[in-house]
Amino acid sequence: MATRANGIKRTYQNTEQRQSTIVEAVVHLCGEQDPSTLTTARITEEVGLSQGALFKHFPSKSCLWESVARWVSEQLDQRVFSVADEHERADKALEAMFLAHIRFIARNPGIPRLMLGELQKPGNRPAKRIVRQTLSNYRQKVITLINRGVGQQCITATIDTEAAAVLYLGAIQGLVVQAMIGGDIQSLEQTAPRIFRLYSASFQEVSDAPQA
Amino acid sequence: MATRANGIKRTYQNTEQRQSTIVEAVVHLCGEQDPSTLTTARITEEVGLSQGALFKHFPSKSCLWESVARWVSEQLDQRVFSVADEHERADKALEAMFLAHIRFIARNPGIPRLMLGELQKPGNRPAKRIVRQTLSNYRQKVITLINRGVGQQCITATIDTEAAAVLYLGAIQGLVVQAMIGGDIQSLEQTAPRIFRLYSASFQEVSDAPQA
DNA sequence: ACAATAAAAGTAATCAATTACTTTCTTTAA
DNA sequence: TTAAAGAAAGTAATTGATTACTTTTATTGT
Known part of the structure; x- marks a missing residue:
């Protein structure tokens, strides 16, 4: 238990920490690919979360x-x-x-x-x-x-x-x-x-x- | 007849003319919106064609x-x-x-x-x-x-x-x-x-x- | 008539967002 | 101090909308 489908251990962070983690991941990913092609799936993959989890911390992609x-x-x-x-x-x-x-x-x-x-x-x-x-x-x-x-x-x-x-x-x-x-x-x-x-x-x- | 669903008269051009028309429309549209958000539907709407007609003149969007x-x-x-x-x-x-x-x-x-x-x-x-x-x-x-x-x-x-x-x-x-x-x-x-x-x-x- | 040109209708894939549900963290009352 | 209750953070699966691209059908000029 406490694992995801791919076997990676789940890490819990409070929303404030998660928001920072995600924002910095986005900045990092922009160094590798066009921002307009960044999907929520790619972003959450980078930080080790499921795609849907993003919306626990940002109400929409635009808010992100x-x-x-x-x-x-x-x-x-x-x-x-x-x-x-x-x-x-x-x-x-x-x-x-x-x-x-x-x-x-x-x-x-x-x-x-x-x-x-x-x-x-x-x-x-x-x-x-x-x-x-x-x-x-x-x-x-x-x-x-x-x-x-x-x-x-x-x-x-x-x-x-x-x-x-x-x-x-x-x-x-x-x-x-x-x-x-x-x-x-x-x-x-x-x-x-x-x-x-x-x-x-x-x-x-x-x-x-x-x-x- | 000779009209489309929206009532605009259909105009016939050969592929060479169409290509020019479409390319210039794309350039024009880039002045109004982010190129990465330009859809084939928006482009053909601009030149007065149906969306599918674009692929008669360009094999793919990337080629366009x-x-x-x-x-x-x-x-x-x-x-x-x-x-x-x-x-x-x-x-x-x-x-x-x-x-x-x-x-x-x-x-x-x-x-x-x-x-x-x-x-x-x-x-x-x-x-x-x-x-x-x-x-x-x-x-x-x-x-x-x-x-x-x-x-x-x-x-x-x-x-x-x-x-x-x-x-x-x-x-x-x-x-x-x-x-x-x-x-x-x-x-x-x-x-x-x-x-x-x-x-x-x-x-x-x-x-x-x-x-x- | 017939070949070229276009419309119309479809397809599979992808995306943001939502859902139903589970796991972990935090608070608090005995 | 600690166990129960609730809040917070997570997952997997799904939804409806949108996309590039394809196929089928209709119209036109020659």
Whole structure:
């Protein structure tokens, strides 16, 4: 007893733990396959549960995706946005955040698929709203940093701030797409510094660091 | 008579015409909904055919996607890559190609969804191979142009060419994602020149045009 | 008339969700 | 302290809807 048809011992977890387990399994699976082809059966197989058990913890598949989107948003906050605060100089903060984001993606290759996949869906599903909100925050964070950099005179005052924010996110996108084409996730972290160096060349002051 | 259940008159086309009609309908529909959710029923409804009729012209849905990918590749050749040849100076050619690409996307909003969606799928489906090949060609075209620009002394000789090619495609990606977030495709063409100006600032020679 | 083109009706497979029921965990009263 | 009661977490099987694809029947231009 206490076993399933395939002989694997059943493990009991409370709903909170299970939800975390399942959400992280989804993120992991997105690294291996297109999110839109992820079935509830595949997800529960990954965590060692029967297909129906999923609905003990999420009222619907759509609610599961909402939880996944929230998880991604929190992780970006903790692992990417937060590193910017450790730097006084805005250009250094931008670079640190850029590299942290690439590191995060390299460790969780499903993330871009997840976010892009959600953005591609039409309508206003909750999960899409969360992704949109997260990217909006990100954009605002970059704009604020660039403006601070202008004040610190490490970024040229003539910069087109909004364009620079778009290009910042584009630089990350470009790296990701390049990795997708090559099918080589590991190349991400190697190439990232070169991309950021080129990106920052577009707004760097000629003079050296003014402070610190 | 000569009508279908819904009263729409039946129209006869030979297979070649039908294939074109269907492929273009798919591209159009990708502008409105996630490609992975496109059903054969939705596609045929769009062109005014019964669902089963699709398989008179394509042996399988996968073959249809292959044709769609080929169509996109050809359009990129004709409407984007070709404009680069109209400019002697490499930096002007890059700019023209960039803006042509954005114009192409603005006219066919389904294109990024289509290509990204295909890239996100794992494995080596024919359609994915075509998209990958197309993007590889694109990348090589950009690299060649940048190198020519160095020779023409309108691009700084110290440039990291490969990084510049990644950032070029990233700039387009960034614009597209930004438009996806805002849900505003029309903003694309307005913002594009600003993004390219910033992008080109990263490798522009300080001196003015050397020739022409 | 007849071959091409399409509609209509079907099929097997797949999917999210539900059901009826079992096992484990947790709480609490004696 | 502990055993009984109930809540929570699990399974296996099934459902209705949807899907890509097939087969059969009807219509059309030549």
